[in-house]
Amino acid sequence: MTTVVESVDTTALAVRTQGLGKRYRTKWALRDCAFELPAGRVAALVGANGAGKTTLMSVLAGLLKPDEGTAVTSGRVAFVSQDKPVYRHFSAADMLRMGARLNTVWDQTRAERWLERFEIPLGKACGKLSGGQQAQVAFALAIGSRPTVLMLDEPLANLDPLARREVTAELLTEVEETGMTVLLSTHVVAELGGVADYLLLLAHGRLLAGGDLDELLARHVLYTGPKSDVPPALGTVVEARHRGNQSTFLLELPEDQPRPVVAGQWTERPVTLEDYVLAQLAATRKGIGA
Amino acid sequence: MEFRIDRASGLPAYLQLVRQVREALRLGWLVPGDRLPTVRDVVASSGVNANTVLKAYRELELSGLVEARQGSGTFVKAALGSGDPEVMAALRTRFAEWVRAAREAGLDTEDIDALVRSVLTEGEGEAVA
Numbered sequence: 315m316t317t318v319v320e321s322v323d324t325t326a327l328a329v330r331t332q333g334l335g336k337r338y339r340t341k342w343a344l345r346d347c348a349f350e351l352p353a354g355r356v357a358a359l360v361g362a363n364g365a366g367k368t369t370l371m372s373v374l375a376g377l378l379k380p381d382e383g384t385a386v387t388s389g390r391v392a393f394v395s396q397d398k399p400v401y402r403h404f405s406a407a408d409m410l411r412m413g414a415r416l417n418t419v420w421d422q423t424r425a426e427r428w429l430e431r432f433e434i435p436l437g438k439a440c441g442k443l444s445g446g447q448q449a450q451v452a453f454a455l456a457i458g459s460r461p462t463v464l465m466l467d468e469p470l471a472n473l474d475p476l477a478r479r480e481v482t483a484e485l486l487t488e489v490e491e492t493g494m495t496v497l498l499s500t501h502v503v504a505e506l507g508g509v510a511d512y513l514l515l516l517a518h519g520r521l522l523a524g525g526d527l528d529e530l531l532a533r534h535v536l537y538t539g540p541k542s543d544v545p546p547a548l549g550t551v552v553e554a555r556h557r558g559n560q561s562t563f564l565l566e567l568p569e570d571q572p573r574p575v576v577a578g579q580w581t582e583r584p585v586t587l588e589d590y591v592l593a594q595l596a597a598t599r600k601g602i603g604a
Numbered sequence: 605m606e607f608r609i610d611r612a613s614g615l616p617a618y619l620q621l622v623r624q625v626r627e628a629l630r631l632g633w634l635v636p637g638d639r640l641p642t643v644r645d646v647v648a649s650s651g652v653n654a655n656t657v658l659k660a661y662r663e664l665e666l667s668g669l670v671e672a673r674q675g676s677g678t679f680v681k682a683a684l685g686s687g688d689p690e691v692m693a694a695l696r697t698r699f700a701e702w703v704r705a706a707r708e709a710g711l712d713t714e715d716i717d718a719l720v721r722s723v724l725t726e727g728e729g730e731a732v733a
Contacts, residue, residue, distance in 0.1 A: 356653050483651035490647045490654035508609040508617030508652040528616040528659075536614075575726060582725070584614025 328353040328463050328495035329374060333383035336369050342519050343369040344380075349514060349524045351497065353388065353462075356489060358506050358527075359499040361516035362595050367499040368396065370516065371465050374497070389462025390419065396467040398452040402441030406434050406451045410458060417459045424488075425458025431484060432477075445472050453481070457488055466498040470505070478502070482509055503591045515591065517598035531585050535573075537563045539580035547574040553593035564593045605633060605641065607650045617652060621660035629669065629684035640670060640678040 327350055334347040344366040351357055359367050372378040374385055375393035414420045432450045440448055470478045515523040537546050545563035553564040576582055605628055609617050628634040646657045661678050664670045671681045706716050
Protein backbone atom coordinates (compact mmCIF):
# COMPACT_ATOMS: atom_id res chain seq x y z
CA MET A 315 0.00 0.00 0.00
CA THR A 316 1.46 3.35 -1.01
CA THR A 317 0.67 6.52 0.86
CA VAL A 318 2.30 9.35 -0.98
CA VAL A 319 1.52 13.01 -1.37
CA GLU A 320 4.08 14.49 -3.67
CA SER A 321 4.51 17.63 -5.68
CA VAL A 322 5.53 17.17 -9.28
CA ASP A 323 5.82 19.73 -12.00
CA THR A 324 3.69 18.69 -14.92
CA THR A 325 2.57 21.23 -17.45
CA ALA A 326 -0.59 19.51 -18.58
CA LEU A 327 -2.02 18.28 -15.30
CA ALA A 328 -2.68 20.28 -12.16
CA VAL A 329 -3.88 17.40 -10.02
CA ARG A 330 -3.80 13.65 -10.44
CA THR A 331 -5.05 11.10 -7.94
CA GLN A 332 -4.98 7.33 -8.15
CA GLY A 333 -6.89 4.99 -5.84
CA LEU A 334 -6.92 7.70 -3.20
CA GLY A 335 -8.50 6.71 0.10
CA LYS A 336 -8.78 8.25 3.56
CA ARG A 337 -10.25 6.51 6.57
CA TYR A 338 -11.42 7.96 9.88
CA ARG A 339 -11.21 4.97 12.27
CA THR A 340 -13.18 2.31 10.39
CA LYS A 341 -15.20 4.63 8.16
CA TRP A 342 -13.83 5.49 4.72
CA ALA A 343 -14.39 9.20 4.01
CA LEU A 344 -12.76 8.84 0.60
CA ARG A 345 -12.28 5.66 -1.42
CA ASP A 346 -10.88 4.64 -4.80
CA CYS A 347 -10.73 8.25 -5.86
CA ALA A 348 -9.06 8.60 -9.25
CA PHE A 349 -9.16 11.68 -11.44
CA GLU A 350 -7.01 14.03 -13.47
CA LEU A 351 -7.55 17.76 -13.45
CA PRO A 352 -5.97 19.52 -16.44
CA ALA A 353 -4.07 22.72 -15.67
CA GLY A 354 -5.85 26.03 -16.07
CA ARG A 355 -9.29 24.65 -15.37
CA VAL A 356 -11.84 25.95 -12.89
CA ALA A 357 -13.23 22.79 -11.36
CA ALA A 358 -16.30 22.50 -9.18
CA LEU A 359 -16.22 19.83 -6.50
CA VAL A 360 -19.81 18.93 -5.80
CA GLY A 361 -21.50 16.41 -3.53
CA ALA A 362 -23.87 15.96 -0.63
CA ASN A 363 -22.84 16.79 2.92
CA GLY A 364 -20.35 14.17 4.09
CA ALA A 365 -19.51 13.10 0.55
CA GLY A 366 -15.80 13.61 1.20
CA LYS A 367 -15.20 17.00 -0.43
CA THR A 368 -13.32 18.55 2.49
CA THR A 369 -11.37 15.35 3.07
CA LEU A 370 -10.30 15.28 -0.59
CA MET A 371 -9.17 18.92 -0.49
CA SER A 372 -7.33 18.42 2.79
CA VAL A 373 -5.46 15.44 1.34
CA LEU A 374 -4.59 17.39 -1.83
CA ALA A 375 -3.42 20.31 0.31
CA GLY A 376 -1.14 17.94 2.21
CA LEU A 377 -2.95 18.55 5.50
CA LEU A 378 -4.16 14.95 5.75
CA LYS A 379 -2.20 11.82 5.00
CA PRO A 380 -4.10 9.42 2.74
CA ASP A 381 -4.48 5.82 3.89
CA GLU A 382 -4.08 4.50 0.38
CA GLY A 383 -3.38 5.66 -3.13
CA THR A 384 -1.53 8.69 -4.42
CA ALA A 385 -2.22 12.35 -4.97
CA VAL A 386 0.02 14.48 -7.13
CA THR A 387 -0.31 18.23 -7.46
CA SER A 388 1.81 20.47 -9.64
CA GLY A 389 3.61 23.48 -8.26
CA ARG A 390 2.41 25.45 -5.26
CA VAL A 391 -0.91 24.71 -3.65
CA ALA A 392 -2.97 27.18 -1.63
CA PHE A 393 -5.98 26.04 0.35
CA VAL A 394 -8.64 28.18 2.00
CA SER A 395 -10.69 26.04 4.34
CA GLN A 396 -14.38 26.53 4.93
CA ASP A 397 -13.94 28.58 8.12
CA LYS A 398 -11.69 31.10 6.25
CA PRO A 399 -9.14 31.27 9.07
CA VAL A 400 -7.55 34.58 10.13
CA TYR A 401 -5.78 35.59 13.33
CA ARG A 402 -8.26 37.63 15.37
CA HIS A 403 -5.67 40.03 16.74
CA PHE A 404 -3.90 40.56 13.43
CA SER A 405 -5.00 43.33 11.11
CA ALA A 406 -5.39 42.62 7.38
CA ALA A 407 -2.01 44.33 6.83
CA ASP A 408 -0.44 42.07 9.50
CA MET A 409 -1.92 39.02 7.77
CA LEU A 410 -0.29 40.06 4.49
CA ARG A 411 3.04 40.66 6.25
CA MET A 412 2.75 37.16 7.65
CA GLY A 413 1.97 35.84 4.17
CA ALA A 414 5.07 37.55 2.81
CA ARG A 415 7.26 35.93 5.47
CA LEU A 416 5.78 32.44 5.30
CA ASN A 417 5.63 32.00 1.53
CA THR A 418 8.58 31.41 -0.78
CA VAL A 419 6.71 33.28 -3.51
CA TRP A 420 4.67 36.33 -2.58
CA ASP A 421 2.89 38.97 -4.63
CA GLN A 422 2.05 41.86 -2.31
CA THR A 423 0.43 43.93 -5.07
CA ARG A 424 -1.97 41.18 -5.95
CA ALA A 425 -2.94 40.55 -2.32
CA GLU A 426 -3.45 44.28 -1.68
CA ARG A 427 -5.44 44.68 -4.86
CA TRP A 428 -7.87 42.02 -3.66
CA LEU A 429 -8.38 43.80 -0.33
CA GLU A 430 -8.81 47.16 -2.05
CA ARG A 431 -11.30 45.71 -4.48
CA PHE A 432 -13.50 44.60 -1.60
CA GLU A 433 -12.83 47.70 0.53
CA ILE A 434 -11.34 45.83 3.47
CA PRO A 435 -9.80 48.17 6.06
CA LEU A 436 -6.11 47.31 6.34
CA GLY A 437 -5.56 48.47 9.92
CA LYS A 438 -8.49 46.94 11.74
CA ALA A 439 -8.06 43.74 13.78
CA CYS A 440 -9.50 40.78 11.86
CA GLY A 441 -11.61 39.82 14.88
CA LYS A 442 -13.49 43.09 14.43
CA LEU A 443 -14.22 42.51 10.75
CA SER A 444 -17.46 40.92 9.57
CA GLY A 445 -17.49 37.27 8.54
CA GLY A 446 -17.58 38.26 4.90
CA GLN A 447 -14.63 40.63 5.33
CA GLN A 448 -12.61 37.96 7.15
CA ALA A 449 -13.22 35.67 4.20
CA GLN A 450 -11.79 38.35 1.89
CA VAL A 451 -8.62 38.56 4.01
CA ALA A 452 -8.22 34.77 3.76
CA PHE A 453 -8.73 34.95 -0.03
CA ALA A 454 -6.20 37.80 -0.35
CA LEU A 455 -3.63 35.73 1.53
CA ALA A 456 -4.18 32.75 -0.78
CA ILE A 457 -4.05 34.92 -3.93
CA GLY A 458 -0.88 36.65 -2.71
CA SER A 459 0.94 33.34 -2.49
CA ARG A 460 0.58 32.97 -6.29
CA PRO A 461 -0.51 29.33 -6.18
CA THR A 462 -0.39 27.01 -9.17
CA VAL A 463 -3.41 25.25 -7.74
CA LEU A 464 -5.88 27.18 -5.60
CA MET A 465 -8.32 25.15 -3.57
CA LEU A 466 -11.31 26.80 -1.94
CA ASP A 467 -13.67 24.95 0.36
CA GLU A 468 -17.12 26.51 0.10
CA PRO A 469 -15.74 29.95 -0.85
CA LEU A 470 -19.18 31.40 -1.50
CA ALA A 471 -20.88 30.30 1.71
CA ASN A 472 -21.72 33.20 4.03
CA LEU A 473 -21.33 35.78 1.27
CA ASP A 474 -24.28 37.86 0.12
CA PRO A 475 -25.42 37.41 -3.51
CA LEU A 476 -23.61 40.51 -4.76
CA ALA A 477 -20.36 39.58 -3.01
CA ARG A 478 -20.69 36.05 -4.41
CA ARG A 479 -20.85 37.43 -7.92
CA GLU A 480 -17.98 39.84 -7.33
CA VAL A 481 -15.73 37.23 -5.71
CA THR A 482 -16.44 34.86 -8.59
CA ALA A 483 -15.62 37.51 -11.22
CA GLU A 484 -12.47 38.58 -9.38
CA LEU A 485 -11.35 34.98 -8.96
CA LEU A 486 -11.86 34.25 -12.65
CA THR A 487 -9.89 37.39 -13.51
CA GLU A 488 -6.99 36.09 -11.40
CA VAL A 489 -7.26 32.75 -13.20
CA GLU A 490 -7.16 34.50 -16.57
CA GLU A 491 -4.12 36.56 -15.59
CA THR A 492 -2.06 33.91 -13.84
CA GLY A 493 -3.19 30.68 -15.50
CA MET A 494 -3.65 29.00 -12.13
CA THR A 495 -5.96 26.03 -11.65
CA VAL A 496 -8.88 26.34 -9.26
CA LEU A 497 -10.71 23.61 -7.41
CA LEU A 498 -13.68 24.87 -5.45
CA SER A 499 -16.29 22.99 -3.51
CA THR A 500 -19.80 24.37 -3.38
CA HIS A 501 -23.44 23.61 -2.76
CA VAL A 502 -24.56 26.59 -4.83
CA VAL A 503 -24.65 24.55 -8.02
CA ALA A 504 -27.05 26.89 -9.79
CA GLU A 505 -24.42 29.66 -9.81
CA LEU A 506 -21.70 27.59 -11.47
CA GLY A 507 -22.81 27.96 -15.09
CA GLY A 508 -20.04 29.65 -17.06
CA VAL A 509 -17.93 29.80 -13.90
CA ALA A 510 -16.71 26.23 -13.63
CA ASP A 511 -15.66 24.33 -16.73
CA TYR A 512 -14.85 21.05 -15.04
CA LEU A 513 -16.88 18.92 -12.65
CA LEU A 514 -15.92 16.47 -9.94
CA LEU A 515 -18.95 14.84 -8.36
CA LEU A 516 -18.44 12.94 -5.12
CA ALA A 517 -20.89 10.63 -3.38
CA HIS A 518 -20.16 8.56 -0.30
CA GLY A 519 -16.44 9.16 -0.66
CA ARG A 520 -16.35 7.96 -4.24
CA LEU A 521 -16.00 9.85 -7.46
CA LEU A 522 -19.26 9.53 -9.36
CA ALA A 523 -18.41 11.62 -12.37
CA GLY A 524 -15.63 13.87 -13.53
CA GLY A 525 -14.76 15.70 -16.67
CA ASP A 526 -15.33 18.68 -18.90
CA LEU A 527 -18.65 20.22 -17.89
CA ASP A 528 -19.94 21.02 -21.39
CA GLU A 529 -19.07 17.55 -22.68
CA LEU A 530 -20.67 15.92 -19.66
CA LEU A 531 -23.92 17.84 -19.97
CA ALA A 532 -24.05 17.43 -23.75
CA ARG A 533 -24.12 13.66 -23.25
CA HIS A 534 -27.29 13.93 -21.16
CA VAL A 535 -30.85 14.79 -22.04
CA LEU A 536 -34.20 15.14 -20.25
CA TYR A 537 -37.27 13.52 -21.77
CA THR A 538 -40.82 14.14 -20.58
CA GLY A 539 -43.78 12.23 -21.96
CA PRO A 540 -46.62 9.82 -21.27
CA LYS A 541 -46.23 7.31 -18.45
CA SER A 542 -43.73 4.69 -19.48
CA ASP A 543 -41.39 2.19 -17.85
CA VAL A 544 -38.73 2.75 -20.46
CA PRO A 545 -37.24 5.95 -21.85
CA PRO A 546 -37.97 6.91 -25.48
CA ALA A 547 -34.33 6.53 -26.53
CA LEU A 548 -31.35 4.29 -25.85
CA GLY A 549 -29.08 5.20 -23.01
CA THR A 550 -28.38 4.84 -19.31
CA VAL A 551 -31.18 6.10 -17.08
CA VAL A 552 -29.71 8.43 -14.46
CA GLU A 553 -33.07 9.29 -13.01
CA ALA A 554 -36.66 8.28 -13.75
CA ARG A 555 -39.68 10.03 -12.24
CA HIS A 556 -43.28 8.98 -12.67
CA ARG A 557 -46.11 11.31 -11.63
CA GLY A 558 -49.67 10.41 -12.56
CA ASN A 559 -49.63 9.63 -16.24
CA GLN A 560 -46.38 11.45 -16.97
CA SER A 561 -42.82 10.14 -16.93
CA THR A 562 -39.54 12.04 -16.92
CA PHE A 563 -36.19 10.45 -17.73
CA LEU A 564 -32.73 11.92 -17.36
CA LEU A 565 -30.72 9.87 -19.78
CA GLU A 566 -27.03 9.50 -20.45
CA LEU A 567 -26.77 8.98 -24.19
CA PRO A 568 -24.39 6.37 -25.60
CA GLU A 569 -21.07 7.87 -26.67
CA ASP A 570 -20.10 8.52 -30.29
CA GLN A 571 -23.62 8.27 -31.61
CA PRO A 572 -25.82 10.92 -33.19
CA ARG A 573 -28.41 12.49 -30.96
CA PRO A 574 -31.57 10.39 -31.20
CA VAL A 575 -34.69 11.93 -32.66
CA VAL A 576 -37.61 11.37 -30.36
CA ALA A 577 -40.98 11.67 -31.95
CA GLY A 578 -44.57 11.57 -30.79
CA GLN A 579 -45.65 12.74 -27.38
CA TRP A 580 -42.16 13.08 -25.92
CA THR A 581 -40.46 16.41 -25.41
CA GLU A 582 -36.76 16.81 -24.79
CA ARG A 583 -34.77 19.56 -23.19
CA PRO A 584 -31.09 20.03 -22.45
CA VAL A 585 -29.82 19.17 -18.98
CA THR A 586 -28.59 21.96 -16.73
CA LEU A 587 -25.82 21.40 -14.23
CA GLU A 588 -28.41 21.62 -11.48
CA ASP A 589 -30.63 18.95 -13.12
CA TYR A 590 -27.63 16.69 -13.46
CA VAL A 591 -26.25 17.12 -9.96
CA LEU A 592 -29.66 16.80 -8.28
CA ALA A 593 -30.43 13.64 -10.24
CA GLN A 594 -27.06 12.12 -9.35
CA LEU A 595 -27.40 13.03 -5.68
CA ALA A 596 -30.94 11.64 -5.53
CA ALA A 597 -29.82 8.43 -7.25
CA THR A 598 -26.99 7.86 -4.78
CA ARG A 599 -28.76 8.93 -1.62
CA LYS A 600 -29.64 5.36 -0.75
CA GLY A 601 -26.95 3.90 -2.96
CA ILE A 602 -23.55 2.52 -2.09
CA GLY A 603 -23.18 2.76 1.68
CA ALA A 604 -19.92 3.71 3.25
CA MET B 605 -21.09 44.67 -25.73
CA GLU B 606 -21.98 43.03 -22.47
CA PHE B 607 -22.59 39.32 -22.17
CA ARG B 608 -24.93 37.66 -19.75
CA ILE B 609 -25.25 34.03 -18.79
CA ASP B 610 -28.62 32.51 -18.10
CA ARG B 611 -27.65 29.84 -15.61
CA ALA B 612 -31.07 28.18 -15.68
CA SER B 613 -30.78 27.61 -19.43
CA GLY B 614 -29.62 24.18 -20.46
CA LEU B 615 -27.55 25.80 -23.20
CA PRO B 616 -23.81 25.60 -22.42
CA ALA B 617 -22.39 28.97 -21.38
CA TYR B 618 -20.05 29.22 -24.38
CA LEU B 619 -22.96 28.68 -26.78
CA GLN B 620 -24.90 31.40 -24.99
CA LEU B 621 -22.00 33.80 -25.72
CA VAL B 622 -21.91 32.66 -29.35
CA ARG B 623 -25.64 33.24 -29.65
CA GLN B 624 -25.34 36.73 -28.14
CA VAL B 625 -22.66 37.73 -30.62
CA ARG B 626 -24.74 36.39 -33.50
CA GLU B 627 -27.74 38.29 -32.20
CA ALA B 628 -25.70 41.51 -31.98
CA LEU B 629 -24.58 40.96 -35.58
CA ARG B 630 -28.09 40.30 -36.75
CA LEU B 631 -29.40 43.42 -35.02
CA GLY B 632 -26.54 45.52 -36.34
CA TRP B 633 -25.03 46.36 -32.94
CA LEU B 634 -21.86 44.78 -34.23
CA VAL B 635 -20.59 45.40 -37.76
CA PRO B 636 -17.54 44.13 -39.66
CA GLY B 637 -14.39 45.73 -38.29
CA ASP B 638 -15.73 46.03 -34.74
CA ARG B 639 -13.60 44.55 -32.01
CA LEU B 640 -15.10 42.07 -29.59
CA PRO B 641 -14.35 42.74 -25.93
CA THR B 642 -11.11 41.15 -24.75
CA VAL B 643 -11.34 37.87 -22.88
CA ARG B 644 -10.21 39.69 -19.75
CA ASP B 645 -13.00 42.27 -20.08
CA VAL B 646 -15.65 39.62 -20.50
CA VAL B 647 -14.32 37.67 -17.51
CA ALA B 648 -14.32 40.77 -15.31
CA SER B 649 -17.68 42.13 -16.42
CA SER B 650 -19.78 38.98 -16.66
CA GLY B 651 -18.13 36.55 -14.28
CA VAL B 652 -17.57 34.00 -17.01
CA ASN B 653 -14.61 31.65 -17.07
CA ALA B 654 -11.85 32.64 -19.53
CA ASN B 655 -11.91 29.13 -21.04
CA THR B 656 -15.61 29.61 -21.77
CA VAL B 657 -15.00 32.94 -23.53
CA LEU B 658 -12.10 31.48 -25.54
CA LYS B 659 -14.24 28.54 -26.56
CA ALA B 660 -17.00 30.89 -27.73
CA TYR B 661 -14.56 33.06 -29.70
CA ARG B 662 -13.01 29.96 -31.29
CA GLU B 663 -16.45 28.76 -32.31
CA LEU B 664 -17.23 32.16 -33.89
CA GLU B 665 -13.89 32.09 -35.67
CA LEU B 666 -14.57 28.61 -37.05
CA SER B 667 -17.88 29.77 -38.45
CA GLY B 668 -16.07 32.63 -40.17
CA LEU B 669 -17.82 35.44 -38.33
CA VAL B 670 -14.80 36.82 -36.51
CA GLU B 671 -11.05 36.67 -36.85
CA ALA B 672 -8.35 36.82 -34.21
CA ARG B 673 -5.55 39.22 -35.08
CA GLN B 674 -2.30 38.45 -33.34
CA GLY B 675 -1.84 40.83 -30.46
CA SER B 676 -4.69 43.17 -31.23
CA GLY B 677 -7.85 41.22 -30.46
CA THR B 678 -10.80 39.55 -32.08
CA PHE B 679 -12.59 41.40 -34.85
CA VAL B 680 -15.89 40.98 -36.61
CA LYS B 681 -15.20 39.75 -40.14
CA ALA B 682 -18.59 39.11 -41.68
CA ALA B 683 -22.00 40.56 -41.24
CA LEU B 684 -24.76 38.20 -40.33
CA GLY B 685 -27.31 39.35 -42.83
CA SER B 686 -30.82 38.09 -42.50
CA GLY B 687 -30.67 37.12 -46.15
CA ASP B 688 -32.12 38.58 -49.29
CA PRO B 689 -34.86 41.11 -48.30
CA GLU B 690 -37.15 39.81 -51.07
CA VAL B 691 -36.77 36.21 -49.92
CA MET B 692 -37.35 37.30 -46.32
CA ALA B 693 -40.54 39.14 -47.28
CA ALA B 694 -41.83 36.12 -49.22
CA LEU B 695 -41.07 33.78 -46.33
CA ARG B 696 -42.82 36.13 -43.94
CA THR B 697 -45.94 36.27 -46.08
CA ARG B 698 -46.12 32.49 -46.37
CA PHE B 699 -45.54 32.09 -42.66
CA ALA B 700 -48.26 34.64 -41.86
CA GLU B 701 -50.64 32.64 -44.06
CA TRP B 702 -49.68 29.47 -42.22
CA VAL B 703 -50.27 31.12 -38.83
CA ARG B 704 -53.69 32.31 -40.00
CA ALA B 705 -54.56 28.74 -41.06
CA ALA B 706 -53.37 27.43 -37.69
CA ARG B 707 -55.56 29.94 -35.85
CA GLU B 708 -58.56 29.02 -37.98
CA ALA B 709 -57.89 25.39 -37.00
CA GLY B 710 -58.26 26.51 -33.37
CA LEU B 711 -54.60 26.63 -32.30
CA ASP B 712 -53.60 29.32 -29.82
CA THR B 713 -50.15 30.95 -29.60
CA GLU B 714 -48.86 28.27 -27.27
CA ASP B 715 -50.02 25.46 -29.57
CA ILE B 716 -48.37 27.15 -32.54
CA ASP B 717 -45.19 27.68 -30.58
CA ALA B 718 -45.08 23.99 -29.59
CA LEU B 719 -45.67 22.91 -33.18
CA VAL B 720 -42.96 25.18 -34.61
CA ARG B 721 -40.57 24.04 -31.92
CA SER B 722 -41.21 20.35 -32.62
CA VAL B 723 -40.59 20.86 -36.34
CA LEU B 724 -37.38 22.77 -35.59
CA THR B 725 -36.14 20.04 -33.23
CA GLU B 726 -36.96 17.39 -35.80
CA GLY B 727 -34.87 19.30 -38.33
CA GLU B 728 -31.93 19.47 -35.92
CA GLY B 729 -32.11 15.74 -35.29
CA GLU B 730 -32.10 14.96 -39.00
CA ALA B 731 -29.24 17.32 -39.60
CA VAL B 732 -27.14 15.36 -37.10
CA ALA B 733 -28.14 11.91 -38.30
